[in-house]
Amino acid sequence: MTGVLATTVALTGCAGDKSDQSDTPAQPSSLDQQLLLPADYSGEGPGTLRSAVDLPIVDRRIVRVAEEAARITYDSTSGIDGSPQTVTGSVFEPLGEPPDGGWPVIVFGHGTVGIHSDCAPSLSPSLGGAADAIRALLSLGYILVVPDYQGLGTDTGYHPYLDASTEGYNMIDAARATRKLLPNASDKWVAFGVSQGGQASWAANELNATYSSPDLFLVGSVSVSPAADIAGLADLAWAGELTPQQSIAMVLILATLKIEHPELNLDDYRRGAAQENWALLSGCSSDSTDERLEVADALSPDDLRPVSQEATDLLRHYLIQMSGLPRSPASAPSLVLQGDQDQLIPVPWTDAAVQRACDMGADIASFVAVGRGHSDFDPTEALDWMQQRFRGDPPASTCAVEGGPSIRKVPQLTLPE
Template sequence: MRRLLAAGSALLSSTLVLSPAAAQAAAPKPGTVTSVTPLPANLWLPGTGSAQRVTYTTTGPDGKAAPSTGAVFVPKGTPPRGGWPVLSWTHGTVGIGDACAPSTAGRSERDITYLTKWMAQGYAIVASDYAGLGTPGVHPYLDGKTAAYSAVDMVRAARGLNRSLASKWVVIGQSQGGQAALFTANLATRYAPELDFRGAVATGPPSNLEGIVSLAGPYIPKLPLADLTGYTAYILAGLKAARPGLGVDGYLTPLGRQVVKDAETLCYADMVKRTEGIGIGQLLARPLFDAKFFDQLRSVMQVPVKGYDRPFYIAQGMVDTTVPIPLTLKLVADLKANRQPVTFKAYPGAGHSENMAASLPDTTRFVAALFTR
């Protein structure tokens, strides 16, 4: 009897333990909504008829299911036949700490003004916070694929909540979100073939940074750009989250390790203050120029230059000091050399933020045409 009970117990135990593959298969599908609450009225965009904050399942940097949060803004009025066309907004740098998530922290006046003009054109706006930003774990900053998955799954989640949203959608993003928009444009039809992806707009998207960052080392002097060290700390913290096996801390000084740790919680304005007077070289104990570091950095950040199957628009300010135009010109040259469906325009006198408003007349026409084809 004792042997029979032991055997039965072993059998029961074996049936309750899922293999890693089975556990992953049992995870909610990407885009599954796990919670929903009304979005506080002070966080609504002007012209919003209803708004919700959602938590949903997406794909993390390790390829496994991960939670993300975001907001859904549905315009006032009656939806057009077929439903409201959807704009998936991918936001720029706000920080990588949970307190920085736009669906709870709110949005800048710049972004509110910009998005309000899109909503006035008759688009429902869905806006991911990105995986790790407001959810467990550290946000893998500038991990393009992970941000793209969050943007696509935000559309899935929003359509699961609201039947007035169409399957037709585009992605639009600024700065960090511009990079996310390009990655989204590159993988959307493969990752979510059930949706009707039409194309993308990227304003001020960072690109070719992997080559610049990998040149850094202790020899880099202090440079007269107030936010450069903060951005670098975000990149290194994001790389740690995306590629934990790389051993980023081994490249850092004690000060660098502390600054990168602080980057995991401080939002943008506080991060700029935290790094005031600190040069990039002071963060680094040794050069980043080695094959292992570069390969891992490239696997996270490098914007694809082929494989796009929908039209996309890149807008670049000519006096942008955050994303200098030579980096974008190199990206566009590579895209055109590979015959990708890109439209590019540079805007004289426009800086990083001003580029959004400067390009808006052109991009609204571009997006409207995507929905009529």
């Protein structure tokens, strides 16, 4: 069974990864013209399901293995100011009879797709490049939930890019809302994310203890190449040492910070080709991917260098506010995976975050794959770990293992079954 996932998974990573160029986003549809699916729309507050409609456009590979493919709107919470927010997402239920206790639920945190409303995975036939992964996991008997994150897929506000708390709340509330749509959903769920989504799943695990519903049980989180603590980007920008992938992420970060802090002078952080190509660099990941990478690769060290040490310190302050994980003890076991050739999130940053989590008493297993890059991981390792959590097996930790807390591993070739 794991061979199915190993040979078909294609997960969306962070800024700079290629997407399917044929993936043309669909335009948001008016809910007034769509038929709401049967569901529990009662209640108020976070996790309340506001609407659920059939996905207007979805990859045929998903349709063949899905009993239900829906676009949902639900209530969540801003991690910036605690205000109530409306968030969209996608929900998929597998075909067949559910097991005792219902279908186990995986809330999938997607990687960077952009910061504009129309970049949302739920408006994309391939779900922002995650269609293969969703199809594979559906075939294995999991409900898949893909929150768009606040500001993506709606016109009710902006997307607070890489704000860990917002993404964590959005993940938890997506699990809540799904239970109101799908009666066959289990009360057990896993938070699973890649890159930006890895940050989201990590944050969801920490926030779950005080935020989640008492009838919903998070059994673990998987964070692949997580943007756990990105404060180091400020120092790399000051030193003129951003990689092309980091440069694209920096543009998205700065564009978001300008919305949150209107007084911020963008020209203290951009000039030259970065300023001239700002619209291209800050666009949706599925648009002009090759051109964006070419521009990012050609940027000079000065194009995204802060104008002063003071400007660098301010940027670092904002980046710590956005990420800075861990912030509190995790509520469930966690798995962290990364490649030692990651050009976006340096391994030492993740190692340091894992060590802090260990110091807080987390049940965390962390592995670094030798020779692999950002979002390049063995999906069978993640799947096996999730299956163990759903079974209730005792978790293993690498915190006290010799060579830990993050263990280096040489990836094994996975052959299709």
